[in-house]
Amino acid sequence: MIDKADQIFVLLQHWLVSFLPLALQQPAAVLLGVIGIVCVFPAIFALTTVFERKGLGRIQNRLGPNRVGPFGFMQPIADAIKSLTKEDVVPSTANGPVHFLAPVGLVVAVFMGFAVLPVGRNMVLVDMDAGLLFFFAMGASTEVSVFMAGWSSRNKYSLLGAMRAVAQMISYEVVLLLSSVAVVMITGSLSLTKIVEAQNQYTGIFPHWYIFTPWGLAGFVMYAIAATAETNRSPFDLPEGESELVAGYHTEYSGFKFALFFLGEYLAMLSISGLGTTLFLGGWSAPLSFLTFMPSWFWFFSKLMMSIFVFIWMRGTLPRLRQDQLMNFAWKFVLPFTLLDLFVTALWRFMGEGLLRWIVCSAILLAAYIIMGRVAMVRKHFGPRSYRYAE
Amino acid sequence: MTVVFYLIAAITVAGGLAAVLLKNLVHCALAVTIAFGGIALLFLSLDAQFAGFVQILVYIGAVAILIVFAILLTRGSDVPKDGVFSPTWLTGVAIASAVFAVMGWAVINSVNAIPQLAAVPHVTVHDIGVALVGSYVLPLEIVALLLTAATVGAVIVAMHEKGGAE
Numbered sequence: 214m215i216d217k218a219d220q221i222f223v224l225l226q227h228w229l230v231s232f233l234p235l236a237l238q239q240p241a242a243v244l245l246g247v248i249g250i251v252c253v254f255p256a257i258f259a260l261t262t263v264f265e266r267k268g269l270g271r272i273q274n275r276l277g278p279n280r281v282g283p284f285g286f287m288q289p290i291a292d293a294i295k296s297l298t299k300e301d302v303v304p305s306t307a308n309g310p311v312h313f314l315a316p317v318g319l320v321v322a323v324f325m326g327f328a329v330l331p332v333g334r335n336m337v338l339v340d341m342d343a344g345l346l347f348f349f350a351m352g353a354s355t356e357v358s359v360f361m362a363g364w365s366s367r368n369k370y371s372l373l374g375a376m377r378a379v380a381q382m383i384s385y386e387v388v389l390l391l392s393s394v395a396v397v398m399i400t401g402s403l404s405l406t407k408i409v410e411a412q413n414q415y416t417g418i419f420p421h422w423y424i425f426t427p428w429g430l431a432g433f434v435m436y437a438i439a440a441t442a443e444t445n446r447s448p449f450d451l452p453e454g455e456s457e458l459v460a461g462y463h464t465e466y467s468g469f470k471f472a473l474f475f476l477g478e479y480l481a482m483l484s485i486s487g488l489g490t491t492l493f494l495g496g497w498s499a500p501l502s503f504l505t506f507m508p509s510w511f512w513f514f515s516k517l518m519m520s521i522f523v524f525i526w527m528r529g530t531l532p533r534l535r536q537d538q539l540m541n542f543a544w545k546f547v548l549p550f551t552l553l554d555l556f557v558t559a560l561w562r563f564m565g566e567g568l569l570r571w572i573v574c575s576a577i578l579l580a581a582y583i584i585m586g587r588v589a590m591v592r593k594h595f596g597p598r599s600y601r602y603a604e
Numbered sequence: 605m606t607v608v609f610y611l612i613a614a615i616t617v618a619g620g621l622a623a624v625l626l627k628n629l630v631h632c633a634l635a636v637t638i639a640f641g642g643i644a645l646l647f648l649s650l651d652a653q654f655a656g657f658v659q660i661l662v663y664i665g666a667v668a669i670l671i672v673f674a675i676l677l678t679r680g681s682d683v684p685k686d687g688v689f690s691p692t693w694l695t696g697v698a699i700a701s702a703v704f705a706v707m708g709w710a711v712i713n714s715v716n717a718i719p720q721l722a723a724v725p726h727v728t729v730h731d732i733g734v735a736l737v738g739s740y741v742l743p744l745e746i747v748a749l750l751l752t753a754a755t756v757g758a759v760i761v762a763m764h765e766k767g768g769a770e
Contacts, residue, residue, distance in 0.1 A: 260677075276714065308628075311631070311634065338622045341653065342653055342728050342729045343653045343654055343657055343728070343729040346653075346654065346661065346729070347653075347657050347660070349661055350657040350658075350660035350661040350664075350665070351660075352665075353660065353661050353664060353665025353666070354641075354660060354665060356665060356669055357634070357637055357664060357668055357669065358667075359674055361634065364630055364672075364676075372676075376673075376676075379669055379673075383666070383669065387666070388751075401730075402730065403729055403730075526658040
């Protein structure tokens with residue numbers, strides 16, 4: 214019974230495929246997997262938009278959407294109908310083909326990333342040897358789409374937004390890759406299913422998730438910072454800083470093309486949260502050993518929604534950074550700390566089991582964190598806040 | 605296999621040709637991206653996952669963006685008045701065909717030079733990783749050092765200019 218619930222989608226796929234002749238079974242199984250991904254993640258995206266608007270409303274002491282359907286939960290359907298029927302305005306000076314291809318390319322590249330994410334036991338579309346590499350390759354190719362969108366609009370706000378977005382994505386991609394390398398060093402594999410399996414063990418009732426090790430915690434924090442910046446989410450949402458750039462690189466997009474950008478942005482957030490879950494939070498493994506009776510996909514999607522919740526929470530809490538702060542933060546704090554984390558990971562790998570490696574690794578990371586913070590603070594002269602123009 | 609190969613090859617060659625023939629510089633850069641993608645697909649169709657994904661990651665994710673940035677930060681994407689063809693295009697064609705001839709000759713002759721294997725060798729990403737940090741660790745480190753030096757040099761060049769302007 215437990216196994217049935219765990220494997221329900223796999224069994225469903227096998228059952229549906231078994232009606233077909235043998236030659237067609239393999240492609241049909243792949244097609245079903247693709248349909249699953251293309252249906253489930255946009256559905257989560259629709260839910261996320263409601264949760265985000267209601268959550269932000271709660272944080273800002275207002276109600277949020279509450280008109281459409283019970284508690285406003287039908288809002289995404291109304292939004293979808295609206296964006297489908299809206300006029301598609303293309304600026305007359307815009308570069309037609311590039312302007313059209315940019316949102317399409319973005320959404321395709323983002324969807325590709327889901328192909329290697331293990332969303333449950335035996336539930337991965339393509340179990341690739343180099344799954345992590347594939348994911349990052351697809352993530353890197355979204356930058357071209359962002360640039361295409363900004364450049365082809367022939368609008369200075371769009372171009373500035375695109376330049377900001379690309380510069381930010383490239384800077385933080387370094388950190389994103391390096392913080393994942395730590396996991397690869399310990400697991401010894403780029404395959405995401407193997408990374409999850411390595412974490413799916415228990416000591417007593419506690420799982421072997423990488424976040425519960427010193428290097429894993431540091432790596433996860435760095436990964437989360439980089440992931441927030443990579444998906445252009447607040448507090449790193451400068452590329453679409455409304456106060457200065459209208460809406461960034463999708464200023465000149467309307468109707469369904471804008472909806473595609475919106476979809477791409479949220480899907481990127483979902484996929485990068487999914488990868489973070491897989492790398493550091495044990496993927497589909499249960500948080501405590503006696504909770505394994507719950508289906509594996511339930512745990513994956515719970516962790517995914519938790520990450521999304523943290524994203525929304527941060528957006529409602531933190532103010533936006535300035536461009537120079539963003540770059541300084543990436544290159545002067547996050548990157549050195551990630552490199553140190555790599556060194557600590559190597560230490561962890563070669564010091565062998567025991568309490569000693571816990572103490573040494575934690576001490577190095579803590580000391581580095583405190584010293585770097587102190588050094589960075591020395592020149593800042595923090596005191597009572599003074600205002601230049603207002604008293 | 606052959607149909608897929610010809611399809612990918614057509615995309616790659618079309619991308620490459622467009623990169624040379626289009627008038628708008630940014631369009632050329634985007635066409636180069638298509639050619640890069642085609643080459644990555646060729647690697648993947650040869651079952652070379654590592655090379656294919658690194659091709660996408662490095663060339664589409666970084667090199668294409670670098671080219672585009674360079675175009676926007678220097679000459680802009682305006683079409684030059686006197687056309688995009690250089691007056692010395694004949695020399696260019698000659699050099700390009702000479703390079704192509706040498707490479708084609710080398711590839712065709714390599715069939716005899718390399719021992720023929722009965723079966724296709726199965727190389728996993730794991731093997732490549734082990735080889736990189738095992739027997740080829742010294743070249744890897746030298747390349748890493750070279751790149752770090754280049755990065756530091758670039759930062760110093762940029763800093764010097766800023767200091768001079770002030």
